[in-house]
Amino acid sequence: MKTGNTVRRAGTALLATLTLAVLPALPASATGTTGAAGAAGWHGAWAASPQAAAAPFGPNWSQQGFADQTVRQTVRVTTGGTRARIELTNRYGTGPLRITGATVARAAGGGAVEPGSLRALTFGGRGSVTVPAGGTLVSDGVPFRTSALDTLTVTLYLAGPTGPATFHQVAGATSYRAAGDHRADTAGTAFTETSSSWYYLSGVEVTGGPGTARRDGVVTFGDSITDGAGATQDADDRYPDELAERLAAAGTPRAVLNHGISGNQVTNDVSWAGEKGIARFKKDVLSERGVGTVILLEGINDIGGSGPSYPGGPTPEVSVNRLVEGHRNLIRQAHARGIKVIGATLTPIKGSSYFTPENEAKREAFNTWVRTSGAYDGIVDFDRAVADPADPDRILPAYDSGDHLHPGDAGYRAMAEALDLDAL
Incomplete structure (x- = not known):
């Protein structure tokens, strides 16, 4: 477990104290x-x-x-x-x-x-x-x-x-x-x-640190692979955790805010997995102070959710075009607030309960759009970062949590290392 003042990659360690006050619920x-770091530099x-x-x-x-x-x-x-x-x-x-x-x-x-x-x-x-x-x-x-x-x-x-x-x-x-x-x-x-x-x-939220006057926070937005399903409990080994450690080790610690929800979809509301991404984005991302970049990794539940393995039962089928339009909606929302968007390819699913030839075709088509559309301010190819070179539709066994859908600790580390820190 990486706690206290110990960081696995020899970064600087930093933390805080608190007290509370009430604000009315506001949209x-x-x-x-949003915008600058916010009143009094809160971040x-x-x-x-x-x-x-x-x-x-x-x-x-x-x-x-x-x-x-x-x-x-x-x-x-x-x-x-x-x-x-x-x-x-x-x-x-x-x-x-x-x-x-x-x-x-x-x-x-x-x-x-x-x-x-x-x-x-x-x-x-x-x-x-x-x-x-x-x-x-x-x-x-x-x-x-x-x-x-x-x-x-x-x-x-x-x-x-x-x-x-x-x-x-x-x-x-x-x-x-x-x-x-x-x-x-x-x-x-x-x-x-x-x-x-x-x-x-x-x-x-914090204020008074060297970064709190800047708008350089990063939100990671997505589903269970952002949420960290498959990572070791209490070890802070999700990919956003690993990204925060990379930034600290580089001497430039920055806010990395994890807004993943396991099971979440871009286009469908799910009673147990939250409002659809295009609806919750305003509440979860655009309400954060001091954010300059969002990493979008979401869509595999839109693709796999129409099958019998989806918890709670199937959700309406989502076409590649509808998923693409959902991402375009998220990009528009972010750009309207001056937030940079990094698009991420969907990771492999072969061998998992989501895998069918039809779902794989959708995943590959969507990933091609991510890589070639120019819709984002930058991209990160998480698909290639964790794929098995001998079978690119499958997660490399060393990176697999065991369900062939979610990476394990090593896979999340590889995802974080695929990110260009300068691009953030």
Whole structure:
């Protein structure tokens, strides 16, 4: 697990502290979060796309929600500063969400935090707050020096019943739950339950660092291959993580914000996998502060989702032309906000549950369009980066997580290394 001040590729490490304040839920266009780095130089450092309560991949805590329970969640920031704040979301809540209290600290492994680092969070100067259904809340900023590639924990105490929870299903990190109020605990003893999802927490922002006055953040937008399905749990080995490590190792740490959702599609809404990409792009990408580039890797679920192996049952078939138009829509949205777009080819699927001759023909046709259309500001050929040279329609075995659809840790590393850092 790459935590604390250790970076596998010998980069600089950076991280932070927090407190919170309430903002009314506003449409993305009204929050002032795009364009330059934003008011006071606030800049995204970590993110996760919200989803409605569901359990397509097994039990989690989203459908029942919480009552008189404490949830402790761990995230790794990708850029640093001298002040920090967090974002909580009730985007898909069916009623108001009461946060009775919260703390933040540096992670110490498991459910524990570093002694002396734990701080109470405030919301507009108060210790508790209610987030309306559909709303998002941004904390008060507090002095707390942050460093890229360090980990922190955010702990929420939820005294009253919350109802179904807005969450992010595939966290790739372990969250912890305890009965009662344990927000001030430094030990992890009380946190006897675990989950592999994040709940209500959708962002961490920083200011005061060398990069927060610049608009150089990178959003990775896509589905499970961006989300990191197939990567080792709690190891921060998704391709966006590896990209953040490359940037830190080069001495230029920058925000890399992961807005992948497993199962997500560009053109179809999916109840358990989020709104279609062309709809959620405004909420998840254009609302981020300080972003200058987005990497688009999405479409394999549009192609494979019409088959019987898609979780929850088939979705409407999507033609190559419709998928292309979906990408053109995303490009237009990004360009309207002055954001550069890097298009990515779809990775191999041979041997997976998505593979049919028809689906492979669609994948190859779409990849040809990505490589030759000139529609993007740049491209990255993830297909060729992870393909088996002896069988290019298949992921190289050393890069395969085992399902022939998702890369494993080595495959995600190869994807990150295929990116031209200068192009970002």
